[in-house]
Structure formats: structure tokens, C-alpha cells
Amino acid sequence: MAHLIRRAGFGADRDQLEQYVARGYDAVLEDLLHPERFQVRDGDALQRYYANPEGGIARDHWFYYMINSEAPLREKMALFWHQVFATGAEKVQHPLASQGQIEMFRQNGLSDLRAILTGLSKDPAMIMWLDNNQNLSDEPNENYGRELLELFSMGVGNYTEEDVKGATGAFTGWSFEVPLVDRKRYGFPTNFLFREEHDGGEKSFLGNSGRFNGEDIIDMIVMQAATARFICRRLYDFFVADEPPVASWNETAPLDPEAVDMLVREYFESGGDVRAVLKVLFSSGFFKEAKFKKVKSPVELVTGVVKLVGTNRFPERRLGEIVRQSDAMGQSLMQPLTVEGWHTGLEWIDGGTLNARVNFAADEVNDPEKPGVRAIVERLASNGGALPPEEFADRCLNLTGPVEVDDETRESLIEYAESGGDLRFTTDEERDESESRIVRMLRLIVSTREFQFN
Amino acid sequence: MAYPYALLRTGFRYLTALGGFVNTSMPHDLAFGQEGRIYVVCTGNSGPISILNLDDEDLGSFGAPGFGFRLPNHKCSPGNQDWPVQDGAVLWPCQILVDSEELVYTSDQATDRITVYNRFGEYQGKWGEHGSGDGRLDRPSGIAFDADENMYIVDTMNHRVQKFTKDGRFLMKFGVYGRGEGEFDMPWGIHIDEVGDVYVVDWRNDRVEKFDSDGNFIFQFGSFGDGPGEFNRPAGIAVDGHGDIYVADCGNDRVQLFSKEGRYVQQFLGDATLPTKSHRERLFTSTKMGLRFRESSSMDDLRYFQRPLSVRVDSEFRLFVTDHWSYRIQVYEKEAYPRTEEEVAPPLRAPVLGPN
Numbered sequence: 001m002a003h004l005i006r007r008a009g010f011g012a013d014r015d016q017l018e019q020y021v022a023r024g025y026d027a028v029l030e031d032l033l034h035p036e037r038f039q040v041r042d043g044d045a046l047q048r049y050y051a052n053p054e055g056g057i058a059r060d061h062w063f064y065y066m067i068n069s070e071a072p073l074r075e076k077m078a079l080f081w082h083q084v085f086a087t088g089a090e091k092v093q094h095p096l097a098s099q100g101q102i103e104m105f106r107q108n109g110l111s112d113l114r115a116i117l118t119g120l121s122k123d124p125a126m127i128m129w130l131d132n133n134q135n136l137s138d139e140p141n142e143n144y145g146r147e148l149l150e151l152f153s154m155g156v157g158n159y160t161e162e163d164v165k166g167a168t169g170a171f172t173g174w175s176f177e178v179p180l181v182d183r184k185r186y187g188f189p190t191n192f193l194f195r196e197e198h199d200g201g202e203k204s205f206l207g208n209s210g211r212f213n214g215e216d217i218i219d220m221i222v223m224q225a226a227t228a229r230f231i232c233r234r235l236y237d238f239f240v241a242d243e244p245p246v247a248s249w250n251e252t253a254p255l256d257p258e259a260v261d262m263l264v265r266e267y268f269e270s271g272g273d274v275r276a277v278l279k280v281l282f283s284s285g286f287f288k289e290a291k292f293k294k295v296k297s298p299v300e301l302v303t304g305v306v307k308l309v310g311t312n313r314f315p316e317r318r319l320g321e322i323v324r325q326s327d328a329m330g331q332s333l334m335q336p337l338t339v340e341g342w343h344t345g346l347e348w349i350d351g352g353t354l355n356a357r358v359n360f361a362a363d364e365v366n367d368p369e370k371p372g373v374r375a376i377v378e379r380l381a382s383n384g385g386a387l388p389p390e391e392f393a394d395r396c397l398n399l400t401g402p403v404e405v406d407d408e409t410r411e412s413l414i415e416y417a418e419s420g421g422d423l424r425f426t427t428d429e430e431r432d433e434s435e436s437r438i439v440r441m442l443r444l445i446v447s448t449r450e451f452q453f454n
Numbered sequence: 455m456a457y458p459y460a461l462l463r464t465g466f467r468y469l470t471a472l473g474g475f476v477n478t479s480m481p482h483d484l485a486f487g488q489e490g491r492i493y494v495v496c497t498g499n500s501g502p503i504s505i506l507n508l509d510d511e512d513l514g515s516f517g518a519p520g521f522g523f524r525l526p527n528h529k530c531s532p533g534n535q536d537w538p539v540q541d542g543a544v545l546w547p548c549q550i551l552v553d554s555e556e557l558v559y560t561s562d563q564a565t566d567r568i569t570v571y572n573r574f575g576e577y578q579g580k581w582g583e584h585g586s587g588d589g590r591l592d593r594p595s596g597i598a599f600d601a602d603e604n605m606y607i608v609d610t611m612n613h614r615v616q617k618f619t620k621d622g623r624f625l626m627k628f629g630v631y632g633r634g635e636g637e638f639d640m641p642w643g644i645h646i647d648e649v650g651d652v653y654v655v656d657w658r659n660d661r662v663e664k665f666d667s668d669g670n671f672i673f674q675f676g677s678f679g680d681g682p683g684e685f686n687r688p689a690g691i692a693v694d695g696h697g698d699i700y701v702a703d704c705g706n707d708r709v710q711l712f713s714k715e716g717r718y719v720q721q722f723l724g725d726a727t728l729p730t731k732s733h734r735e736r737l738f739t740s741t742k743m744g745l746r747f748r749e750s751s752s753m754d755d756l757r758y759f760q761r762p763l764s765v766r767v768d769s770e771f772r773l774f775v776t777d778h779w780s781y782r783i784q785v786y787e788k789e790a791y792p793r794t795e796e797e798v799a800p801p802l803r804a805p806v807l808g809p810n
Contacts, residue, residue, distance in 0.1 A: 044687050044705070045640070048657070049546070049563070051480065051497070051761060051778060317546060317564045 001025060002402055003291045006454050007239050008032045008282060009072025011304040013372055014379065014399055029282050033110065033275050035071030049315040057095045059333045060319045062102060063326075066303045067312050077109030077274075078102050079299060080238050082334070085120055085152055086341035087129045089334045094128065096189045097176070098334055101125040113231060113272040117153065117218045122192040124176035130339065133175040135168060136197035142168045147339055149221070157250040158226035159206070166205035170212045173198030222272045225264070232263035232277060239281060241293040242345030259286040292404055292453040295348050298329035298357070300454055305361045305446065308400060310372030328356045349452065361446035368435050376400070377438050381425040389417035396441045405450045413444060456649070457697035457714055458792030465789055468725040469772065470510065472783040474732025477504040477512045481776040481783060483549040483690065483764040487556050487573060494776070494783065495550040495560050502544045503560060503571070508785070510731045516575025517544050517560070539565050542577030548595040549643070549690075549764065553603050553620060561594040561607065568594070568605070568622065581622030586612050589624030596644035596655070596690070600667060606644055606652060613638040615654060615669065628669025633659055636671035643690035643702070643764065653691050653699065660685040662701060662716070675716035680706050683718035690764030690776070696790060700765040700773060707759050709775055722775070722786065724759035730782050759784065 001021050005012045009032070012020065020028050031037055046064050066075045082105060089098040101123050108119045120126055121144075127133050130144040145168030149159045173195040203212045206220050221227050233254050237243040240259065244252050254260045262284065263277050270276035281287055296304065302325050306312055312319060326333065330353045331342055342348075349357075365373055376399045380387060387395070393413040397403050405413070420437050424430040445451060472492070473481060479498025487493055490507045501515030539545050545564035552558055556573045567582030582591050596608035604625060605618045613631035615638075618624055629638045639658035646652050650667040661676035662685075676685045686705030693699050697714030709722040729737065760779035767773050771788040 044658075048640075048642075048687070051763075 001028065003288070004029065004032075004282060005072075006300075006304070007076075007287075007294075009076060010066050010300060011307050011401075013307060013310060014375065026283075029279070032071070032073040032282075033279055035074035035110070038069075038071040046315045050319065057089045057098045057334050059323045061099075062333060063299075063303065063306075063322050064312065064315065064319060066299070067306050073278075074106050074109065078105035080235070081105040081109055081116070083238065083336075083341045083344075084234055085126065086336035086339055087125050087334070088336055089125075092125045092128045094124065094190060097123075097125040097128065100189065102334070110275040110278070111273070112270075113153075113222045113227070113267075113274065114218055116274070117148070117221065118215065120152070121148070121171060121174060121214050121218065124190045124192060127174060127176050127192075132171055135172050135174070136195075137169075137172045137199035138197070140165075140168045140172060140199070144168070145171055148217075151246070151339060153221045153230060154224055154226040155230040155249055156247070158224070158230075163205050166203040166212065167217050169199040169201070169203045170205070170217045171214045174214055228264045228267040228272075229260065231274075232260050232267055235263060235274075235277060235281060236260055237344070239278070240287050240290045242295060244345075245343055245347075246340065256286055259284065292450065294454045295345050295452060296454045297342070297344060297348060298326040298331035298353070299333060301329065301357055301452070302326045302360065304454075305364050308372050309364050309367070309370040310375065311364075311370055313371075325356070325360050329353045329360070354452075357452065358447045361451065362443045365442040365446055366439055368439055373439065373442065376442065377435050380423060380438060381431070381434070384425070386422035386424050388422055389420075390414050392417045392423050392437075393441065396438065396445055400442060400445050400451075403445060403448070403451055405445075405448055409448050409450060413441065416441065416444060459795045460793040460798040461696050461698070461713075462791040462793050463719070463789075464791070466722070466773065466786040467789060468727075469785040469787050470508070471726040471728065471730045471777075472506055472508070472510045472785065473504070473781060474730045475736065475781055476500060476732050477506060477515060478776075478783060479781050480778055481763070481781065482547065482778065483776060484766055484774055484783065485550045485552040485558070486766070486768050487552050487558075491556075491573065492774070492783075493550055493552060493558055495547045497547065498781065502547045503550065503558065503575070505575075512732070514575070516571060517542070517547070517569070541580060542569070542571075544569050549597045551597050551599055551605070553599065559597060559605070559620070561597050563593040563595060563610070566591040566594060568597070568607070579621075581618075588627060589616065589618070591616070595642045598644045598646045598652075600646045600650055601648075606646060608641045608644050608654065610640050610642065610657075613640065615641070615644065615652065615665075626669065628665065629654075635674065636663065636665070636669075638663075643688070645691045645693050647693040647697065648695060653693060655688045655691050655701065657687055657689065660688065662688070662691060662699070662712075664716075673716060675712065676701075682721070683710070683712070685710075689762070690766075692765045692767045692773075694767040694771055694773075694788065695769070696771075696792065698788075698790075700767065702762040702765050702775065704761050704763055704778075707761065709759070709762055709765055709773075722759070722773075724757050724762075724775075724777065724784055725786075726757045726777070726780070726782065726784050733782070 002017055005020060046061055050060055069075050087101055092098050104119050104123055108116050130147055131141045132144040135141040142164055146164045148167060150156055175193050175195045176190050177193040200211055202209060205212055205217055236259060241255055243255055263281060266277050266280045302322055330348060336342055368374060368377055379399060380395060423434045425434055477500050478494050479496050479500035481494050481496045484492055484494045492506050494504045495502060496504060502517035504515035505513035544560055544562040546562055547560045548563050550560045557578060558571045559568050561568055566584040567580050569580045570578040572578055586592060591609050592611035594607050595610045598606045603620050605620050607616050609616050614627050614629035616627040638656050641654050642657040643655035652665040654663050656663050660678040661674050663674045664672040666672060680686060685703050688701050689704040690702040699712040701710050703710050711719040713719055759777050762775045763778045764776040773786040775784045777784050
């Protein structure tokens with residue numbers, strides 16, 4: 001269960017995890033796949049205290065929702081599509097449009113691929129990001145048409161230059177209205193606008209000819225085997241195990257071809273329904289066996305640690321600090337370096353980012369007054385009697401995840417535990433000493449190699 | 455002082471829009487000083503407290519951590535907002551008051567304290583501590599003076615109102631968490647009218663509650679919605695010299711006007727058909743791309759409020775609205791004539807058929 005909640009969400013504290021376990025895997029999975037069962041999150045307190053969202057693009061709001069949402073897969077899917085359809089707010093220069101794109105991913109993220117690609121193609125932030133506002137009948141701009149095929153659906157090697165031209169022509173005139181963008185951070189929304197400069201002429205695409213518009217192109221894209229394979233492999237990469245970089249996928253086979261085949265079959269049987277594909281994925285043996293096979297992304301690491309220590313359950317003054325921590329670890333939400341998104345897996349880790357990751361986690365758990373740390377202390381103290389060193393180490397590993405560590409790491413943790421003898425809570429002095437030993441144990445655990453994996 | 459028996463409202467004249475990116479970035483609230491000075495408390499990059507006037511002149515700002523008084527027409531570059539907050543700085547300012555000596559008070563939700571400046575922006579002192587006991591504060595938001603310049607503070611996360619002397623001595627409190635009469639759920643704005651009654655915006659209950667000066671409940675109005683008289687997370691409140699009640703209905707992007715009995719009268723949606731001085735300058739220094747966008751777009755939306763957080767009415771019956779997301783203050787002027795009992799037909803006294 002913890003594995004499911006880490007992958008389909010951002011982890012859970014022990015109380016939440018026990019509630020999930022009590023309800024059973026299948027029931028929890030159904031709830032995760034149906035975020036509409038939960039009330040729209042109560043974001044008004046966030047709006048009240050963070051009405052001036054960080055940088056205008058509300059990255060701090062997004063972190064808050066990832067930490068607190070009762071429907072975590074909604075946020076996780078927004079993160080997934082943000083990784084696939086990476087859009088940089090710096091170029092968009094319209095914070096509400098950037099926010100709107102993430103909201104669209106929340107709303108559409110589990111629907112069928114046709115709806116997702118249609119929403120994407122009409123999204124003002126994406127239009128601005130890939131210059132489709134400059135894609136006009138007499139002066140086409142291929143940026144969006146090309147990336148739609150290369151990075152967003154079919155993948156390199158599965159289309160021709162003729163197809164790029166066809167797609168580009170079909171999306172001419174797909175633009176947006178902008179009440180006022182003469183300065184950054186101006187708060188008026190913008191919407192999709194179909195302009196007159198649309199090329200209504202004959203086009204060819206994937207062997208078909210006709211007076212295609214954007215919707216026709218999307219209809220053909222979602223029927224392609226290459227699209228199904230590409231999207232299912234991206235889902236596998238994000239939710240199951242780290243694949244090699246996307247750019248190499250045309251030459252490298254999937255880590256688990258049978259798993260991707262299984263997802264592709266469901267894709268076609270369900271008419272491209274992402275929710276149905278994910279149900280198969282999360283119910284599969286290959287998913288359940290993939291524990292700790294993914295390097296946590298900075299967003300996952302930061303969010304998971306904050307959930308562990310139980311802070312930011314209400315808008316706190318230092319919410320923006322969380323955003324900066326993720327930035328320092330190499331993942332600036334809504335500011336990917338390129339349209340390719342972030343390079344994931346082991347590429348998250350280098351000397352600098354590892355330092356930032358370990359320091360952040362170790363600092364966060366280094367406060368027994370934080371609710372999550374306090375809860376761990378109380379659970380360990382609740383036995384009443386003394387806690388032997390081995391049990392002390394094992395229970396801390398369990399309560400911080402559970403985290404699974406190799407024998408060598410476990411022996412080291414036990415060695416530390418033994419250096420202070422049994423944990424005792426009888427007197428105030430014993431309690432204080434045990435508390436600081438627990439905090440130190442937690443710092444050691446979140447600094448292990450294993451803690452870097454999901 | 456008594457309110458007029460009835461009021462012949464002829465309407466509101468739209469006066470102007472004030473402020474802009476440089477001096478009123480994300481304005482929360484404002485207060486009136488002497489000689490036309492208007493103090494605006496903001497959470498954007500302009501500096502927490504800015505001074506301007508009705509001619510839209512930028513008179514500087516103060517209150518940023520590590521930063522002194524910002525000279526007029528200079529950009530503010532507040533230092534890193536770090537903890538603990540130094541004296542004289544505010545982090546999450548919410549509302550602002552000016553007393554008879556033109557000392558400026560602002561509530562700070564980050565530090566749970568009231569910070570005081572003189573009219574030159576010089577730090578004069580602070581008071582308030584975090585907690586839930588008597589006199590302790592947890593995210594203070596709305597602040598208001600009574601006629602004796604005692605300060606009522608909306609103690610948001612303790613779901614109550616507390617009364618202090620203006621140098622911070624606790625006097626009394628009222629309200630507890632809940633949805634019943636006299637209870638609160640994260641209240642925000644507050645106003646004390648000319649007869650000493652206290653109006654509190656009960657933010658999360660989407661209503662306004664009225665109390666006497668001792669905190670005894672008098673009446674309430676409003677519920678969740680976007681129809682006339684309904685609210686979506688209302689924030690600020692003001693009562694003018696006629697007893698008319700103005701509520702910043704933040705989530706509905708409007709200000710609503712109610713009679714002194716709480717009867718809905720009208721709404722304001724914003725009418726800024728001309729830019730502020732500051733904004734006009736930005737238009738002329740805009741990029742070519744920005745101007746292309748502007749040339750090809752509708753200007754209809756520009757006039758409307760976006761998240762109005764506060765309303766204030768000056769002694770000339772001018773209505774000031776902090777148009778939070780649009781970085782400006784919109785100003786209206788009321789035209790109305792008090793009527794005596796003899797000048798208005800009496801209300802219907804007979805029972806009326808129909809649904810209760």
C-alpha cells in the first residue's frame with residue numbers, strides 16, 4: 001500500500017497509511033483513479049494567505065495541493081503531464097495561463113488522450129510556449145506541429161516531414177486572446193481563440209488527405225500504435241521504473257516490453273482512456289514488484305519529506321521555501337529548461353543535488369516539535385517499556401516510509417542504536433534523551449542511499 | 455450621532471484609479487492620513503506600506519525588511535524576508551489604521567503583532583505575541599479604532615475579536631469558533647461605525663455579523679453564493695456616515711452595498727476605464743510584443759475588480775476599493791441625500807400574503 005501511495009501520490013504519514021490499509025488496495029486504487037469523488041480541495045485559505053502566489057505562477061500553491069490533496073493522483077497526473085508537455089512559464093510570460101495549464105492537467109489528466117491533446121492544443125500557455133500564435137496560413141510556424149508528434153504523442157521516427165507540415169497547417173490560427181500582456185504578472189486571464197488566419201486547404205497527414213483541422217489531426221494521432229506505445233512507455237517510466245532518456249527511445253527497447261504491451265492493449269481496448277490504462281498498471285504484478293526502483297524526483301522528495309514531518313497542512317509563511325528547495329535540487333516546477341522536460345532517474349543525482357537532497361531531508365526531520373516527528377516519537381514511546389536497539393532502528397525505518405534498506409545500511413543504523421542502549425521513556429531525562437536519539441536516527445535514515453528511491 | 459431616517463441615493467460617480475506596480479503592488483487595505491495622504495498596505499513588491507494621494511502621486515513607501523523609506527518613484531528592492539523579522543519590518547501585513555496623531559498601525563499575520571510607524575515611515579514600536587490566551591494573537595487581520603482609539607483586532611485563527619488600548623493592553627474579547635450567532639470561522643475585516651457598533655466579516659461563513667461595542671450580537675446577513683446579498687469569501691468592510699455598509703466580496707470580484715439594516719442595495723464591479731499614472735507609464739515603455747498583444751485584444755475586462763480585499767470610505771463619502779490583483783485602488787464618490795421621516799412614506803404595516 002505504501003508503494004502505491006508513494007507512486008500514485010506523494011506518500012502519507014503513518015495515520016493516513018493505516019487508514020488506507022484498513023480500506024484495502026483495490027478500494028484505495030478506485031478512489032485514487034476517481035479524484036472527482038473528493039470535494040474540490042479547499043484552496044481558499046491558501047488564496048487568502050498566498051494571494052500573491054510565488055512568482056505569480058503559483059508554484060507554491062501547487063506544492064501545497066500536492067502535500068494536502070485528498071485526491072493525490074490528480075496532482076500526480078498534473079505532474080506527469082507537465083513532465084510530458086513541459087512548458088516554461090518564463091517564455092509564456094502570462095502567469096494565469098501557466099496556472100491554467102496545470103489546472104487543465106488536473107481536470108483532464110485521467111481522461112482519454114484525445115481530450116488531453118485537444119485541451120493541450122487549445123491551451124494558451126502551450127500556444128505561447130511553442131509559438132502557435134505565430135502559426136498562420138500564409139506564414140506557418142512548425143514548432144507546435146513538430147513537437148506534438150515528436151515529444152507529445154508518437155515519438156521520433158514514427159512520422160515524416162510531410163506529416164509535420166500537415167499538422168502545422170491544420171493548427172494554423174489556433175491562438176489565444178490576451179486582454180493585456182504588456183507586463184508580466186498582470187492578472188487577466190486569456191482564452192483560446194480561433195483566428196481567421198487558418199489554412200482551410202488540403203493537407204496530407206499519416207497517409208491521409210483532406211481539409212484537416214487540428215481536431216482531425218488529433219483523431220488520427222490517438223489511433224496510432226506509435227502513440228499508444230509512446231504514452232504507455234511514458235506512464236511506465238513515470239509510475240513504475242526509470243527508463244533511459246526519452247530521446248533514445250527510438251533505439252532502445254523498453255525495460256519491460258511485456259508490461260508496455262499490456263498497457264498498450266488496454267489503451268486500444270479503452271479507446272485511449274488514461275484512467276483505464278493506469279488501473280491496469282497499478283493492479284499489475286510488474287508495478288507491485290517495482291518498489292524503490294525509481295529515483296525520487298525533487299518534487300517527490302520534497303513533498304514526501306514535508307508530508308513525513310507533517311508541516312504545511314495549513315498555509316504557512318515559509319511555503320515558498322519548499323519551492324526553492326526543489327529548485328536547488330534541479331526541478332523548478334513550471335520552469336523546465338526545454339520542451340523535453342527534465343531528465344529523470346539517476347540524472348536527478350549529482351554531487352550538488354545530492355547534497356541539497358540530503359541536507360533538506362536531514363534538516364526537516366531535525367525538529368521533534370514538528371507534528372510528524374512528534375508522532376513518530378509518541379509511537380515509539382507508546383509501548384511504555386524499553387525499546388531494544390534493533391527494534392528501535394527497524395521501527396524508525398518502518399515509520400519513515402517504510403524504507404527498505406540493504407543489510408549493510410541496516411547494520412549501521414543498528415550500530416548507532418546500540419551505542420545508546422535501549423530507548424527508555426520512564427523519566428523526563430530518559431524521554432528527552434530518547435527523543436534526541438530518535439531525531440538523530442531519523443536524520444540518519446533520510447540520509448541513506450535508499451531514501452533517495454521511491 | 456444618529457444615522458438619517460432614510461436616504462435618497464442618486465448614485466455613485468466613478469472618480470479615478472490610483473497606484474500601480476511601483477507603489478501599490480497587491481494592495482490589501484488603506485487608511486486616510488492628514489493633508490490628503492493615503493496609506494496603502496500591500497503584499498507585492500512595492501514595499502509593505504505606500505503613501506499616495508488622490509492625485510495619484512507616489513509619496514514613497516516603508517516597512518520592508520532591510521529597507522528604509524523608499525523614495526517616491528523609485529523601485530523597491532526589499533531584502534530577503536528572513537526570520538526572525540526585524541523590528542520595523544512587516545511580512546504578511548493585512549490591514550492598516552491611522553490614529554489622530556497620524557501614527558500608522560498595521561497588523562502582521564506572520565509575526566502576530568501590530569507594528570507602528572509615524573507618518574515619515576519611522577518605526578515607533580510593536581506589540582502582540584503569538585498564542586491563544588487573552589491578549590495573544592494568531593494571525594491578526596482586520597483592525598479598527600473605536601471613538602476612543604481603542605483598537606479592535608480580528609484574531610483570525612483564534613476565531614474571535616479582541617479589544618486593546620492602542621499601545622497594546624488587552625481589554626476584552628468576544629466570539630468563538632462556529633457558525634452560530636456571534637461565532638466566527640476565520641474572520642477577516644472589521645469596522646466600527648459612528649455609533650460604536652462593530653461589524654465583522656466572518657470570512658469562512660460568508661457573512662457579516664454586527665455587534666454592539668461590548669460584543670453582544672445584533673444581527674447578521676449574507677450566505678454563500680454569487681447572487682445579490684450573497685458572498686464568496688468576503689474580506690473587508692466599511693460603514694459610511696449614513697450607515698451604509700460596503701463589503702468587499704472578494705471571491706465574487708465585487709463590492710456590495712447594503713443599507714444599515716443589512717438590505718442589499720447594489721453592487722460595484724469596477725469601472726477603471728483609464729489606467730493609473732503608473733500603469734500609463736508602463737504602457738509607453740512596453741515591449742513591441744506587448745503592444746502587439748494589446749493592439750489585438752479586448753479591453754473590456756480591464757475595468758473590473760480582481761479580488762477586492764478592502765473598502766474604505768473617507769469623510770467626503772468617497773469609496774476606495776483595493777483592487778488587489780490589479781495593483782490599484784478604484785475610487786467612487788457617493789451622491790445621496792438624507793431624508794427625514796416626514797419626507798418618506800411609512801413602510802407597509804399590514805400583514806402580507808405569501809411565503810414566509
